[in-house]
Amino acid sequence: MTDVLPFTDGELAAIRGDFPILARTVRDGRPLVYLDSGATSHKPAPVLDAERAFYEQHNAAVHRGAHQLAEEATDDFEAARATVASFIGAPADEVVFTKNATEALNLVAYAFSNAAPTDDPKDERFVLGPGDEILVTEMEHHANLVPWQEVARRTGATLRWVPVDHDGALELSGLDDLLTERTKVFAFTHVSNVLGTVNPVTRLAERAHAVGALVVVDACQSVPHLAVDVRTLGADFIAFSGHKLYGPMGVGVLWGRAELLEVMPPFLTGGSMIELVTMERSTYAPAPQKFEAGVPNAAQAVGLAAAVRWVEALGIERIHAHEAALVDLLQRGLAERPWVRVVGPTVGTARGGAVAFVVDGVHAHDVGQVLDDAGVAVRVGHHCAWPLHRALGAPATTRASFAVHSTAAEVEALLTALDRVPVIFGLDTERQAS
Amino acid sequence: MDLYQELILEHSKRPHHAGLREPFDAEVHHINPTCGDEVTLRVGVSGTGSDAVVTDVSYQAQGCSISVASSSVLAEEVIGHPVAEALGTVEAMRTMLTSRGQVSGDETVIGDGVAFAGVARYPARVKCALLGWTAFTDALARAGVDISPSSSTSPQGVSS
Numbered sequence: 001m002t003d004v005l006p007f008t009d010g011e012l013a014a015i016r017g018d019f020p021i022l023a024r025t026v027r028d029g030r031p032l033v034y035l036d037s038g039a040t041s042h043k044p045a046p047v048l049d050a051e052r053a054f055y056e057q058h059n060a061a062v063h064r065g066a067h068q069l070a071e072e073a074t075d076d077f078e079a080a081r082a083t084v085a086s087f088i089g090a091p092a093d094e095v096v097f098t099k100n101a102t103e104a105l106n107l108v109a110y111a112f113s114n115a116a117p118t119d120d121p122k123d124e125r126f127v128l129g130p131g132d133e134i135l136v137t138e139m140e141h142h143a144n145l146v147p148w149q150e151v152a153r154r155t156g157a158t159l160r161w162v163p164v165d166h167d168g169a170l171e172l173s174g175l176d177d178l179l180t181e182r183t184k185v186f187a188f189t190h191v192s193n194v195l196g197t198v199n200p201v202t203r204l205a206e207r208a209h210a211v212g213a214l215v216v217v218d219a220c221q222s223v224p225h226l227a228v229d230v231r232t233l234g235a236d237f238i239a240f241s242g243h244k245l246y247g248p249m250g251v252g253v254l255w256g257r258a259e260l261l262e263v264m265p266p267f268l269t270g271g272s273m274i275e276l277v278t279m280e281r282s283t284y285a286p287a288p289q290k291f292e293a294g295v296p297n298a299a300q301a302v303g304l305a306a307a308v309r310w311v312e313a314l315g316i317e318r319i320h321a322h323e324a325a326l327v328d329l330l331q332r333g334l335a336e337r338p339w340v341r342v343v344g345p346t347v348g349t350a351r352g353g354a355v356a357f358v359v360d361g362v363h364a365h366d367v368g369q370v371l372d373d374a375g376v377a378v379r380v381g382h383h384c385a386w387p388l389h390r391a392l393g394a395p396a397t398t399r400a401s402f403a404v405h406s407t408a409a410e411v412e413a414l415l416t417a418l419d420r421v422p423v424i425f426g427l428d429t430e431r432q433a434s
Numbered sequence: 435m436d437l438y439q440e441l442i443l444e445h446s447k448r449p450h451h452a453g454l455r456e457p458f459d460a461e462v463h464h465i466n467p468t469c470g471d472e473v474t475l476r477v478g479v480s481g482t483g484s485d486a487v488v489t490d491v492s493y494q495a496q497g498c499s500i501s502v503a504s505s506s507v508l509a510e511e512v513i514g515h516p517v518a519e520a521l522g523t524v525e526a527m528r529t530m531l532t533s534r535g536q537v538s539g540d541e542t543v544i545g546d547g548v549a550f551a552g553v554a555r556y557p558a559r560v561k562c563a564l565l566g567w568t569a570f571t572d573a574l575a576r577a578g579v580d581i582s583p584s585s586s587t588s589p590q591g592v593s594s
């Protein structure tokens with residue numbers, strides 16, 4: 001393993017300088033302490049510049065038209081695909097641009113329901129019916145749960161799930177009963193957006209493949225924070241959103257193994273995804289075009305490629321180490337406050353870039369409001385993981401999530417603001433008594 | 435913070451008229467899907483037409499201090515009052531909360547509701563403050579009360 005050096009103060013200042021929004025103030029002139037990158041990341045200037053340059057210099061509908069701008073726009077779009085693909089260790093034609101991770105996951109889910117038995121021959125792996133099972137986990141974001149509930153409803157397949165244990169890890173002791181010959185697909189998150197838990201993707205994928213199930217991984221909270229290489233990951237599909245990876249809103253990625261993309265039925269249909277169209281029926285272009293109906297989000301894809309280059313220049317391993325140090329700092333700070341309960345893995349266990357916690361006796365909305373009053377932006381609520389919160393016995397949590405531009409001073413700012421919570425809400429704590 | 439007025443904190447710690455009681459004429463369950471706050475609210479009404487009176491409002495609220503306190507103030511302001519007056523109180527509360535801070539609220543109409551004036555400046559919290567009040571109008575409608583004069587009272591959130 002190569003040594004990963006932490007960012008120097010100078011480097012961190014330069015990184016922060018790349019984000020125009022970090023210069024603004026909130027709530028009566030307070031500096032912005034943005035600890036909500038798990039919801040969406042801010043965008044560094046090179047990303048904004050790339051998107052603008054596309055519109056200013058090459059704007060055209062890609063894969064349509066033979067004029068020079070159309071050629072340039074198409075080249076830019078395809079180059080963006082290659083850049084994003086290489087970032088995750090994939091060949092370019094295994095990357096499909098979508099609107100976001102939600103659409104990418106729906107694309108796969110709909111491939112299963114669109115493969116309902118008809119006269120056409122269908123790849124058996126995508127055909128679901130009564131008796132078949134879909135396996136998910138209790139820690140899924142709604143984006144990787146609701147589409148599967150819908151597929152189950154449409155096809156008659158049964159939805160099952162792996163529960164979460166007290167430490168916020170998947171309870172794998174019963175996996176043999178859940179993952180069986182009946183399981184056609186196992187969909188789970190790489191890193192929990194609430195708990196920060198890092199799931200053992202490779203091991204789980206091996207178990208799933210052993211029973212012939214396809215593996216769909218929600219990589220929203222992993223790709224922006226740790227090195228992901230699809231050649232060793234073991235998944236068959238991964239989905240992530242550009243806007244959490246310093247890229248623009250409106251672009252997401254589905255990666256799928258070429259041989260699977262080839263046999264999968266399309267999700268959205270229309271222009272740009274066809275090969276031949278008659279009044280009666282159509283044939284489809286090869287992947288990835290087959291899954292990109294309509295004029296695509298080329299400017300956003302170009303912006304995402306700029307984001308990826310920006311991340312690669314810093315090094316994803318360094319970004320991960322930087323964020324891990326901040327996660328650790330925050331966990332330790334919270335552990336000193338007995339009135340705070342952190343959910344998810346204990347200090348020292350590998351975690352993604354998020355830390356969610358509960359202040360017993362004070363609702364997360366109120367905690368978030370007090371933090372916001374100090375300029376500290378966090379997320380409160382169920383974070384689109386309502387069943388997980390039910391399992392945790394907490395209707396809502398407060399979540400701080402980090403990015404490359406986060407600092408130790410910002411962790412301190414959060415902790416200082418948090419100390420006002422027991423004061424304002426009259427909690428009976430040692431701290432308050434002292 | 436001007437948001438957390440002492441009155442709001444008091445109501446949230448010791449919500450008035452809390453709990454679910456019998457008898458009642460309608461029960462509703464409203465959710466704020468963005469944060470998962472929930473309220474189950476029952477309403478009892480006696481009399482009809484202009485003689486109709488709110489005999490009881492009982493509720494079980496699970497949520498932030500703003501939403502719990504708001505249900506408490508609601509119960510306080512409408513129990514024992516004629517339905518027509520209660521609807522006027524709801525309307526006044528709604529007007530204040532959705533005014534983005536332009537309307538400070540009349541204490542003679544909304545009572546402790548004036549403590550929520552600051553909430554109007556936090557758009558993300560307005561729904562919290564309205565949760566119980568919206569549930570109340572919905573419950574009245576289900577109890578057979580004509581709530582039509584205030585057409586702006588379209589139910590927000592999910593009811594069952």
Ligand SMILES: Cc1ncc(COP(=O)(O)O)c(C=O)c1O
Nearest residue numbers: 100101102141143193218220241
């Ligand atoms: C783990 C996880 N999955 C899926 C999503 C959905 O992403 P998007 O809303 O960009 O489609 C998110 C973010 O909201 C997430 O954190």
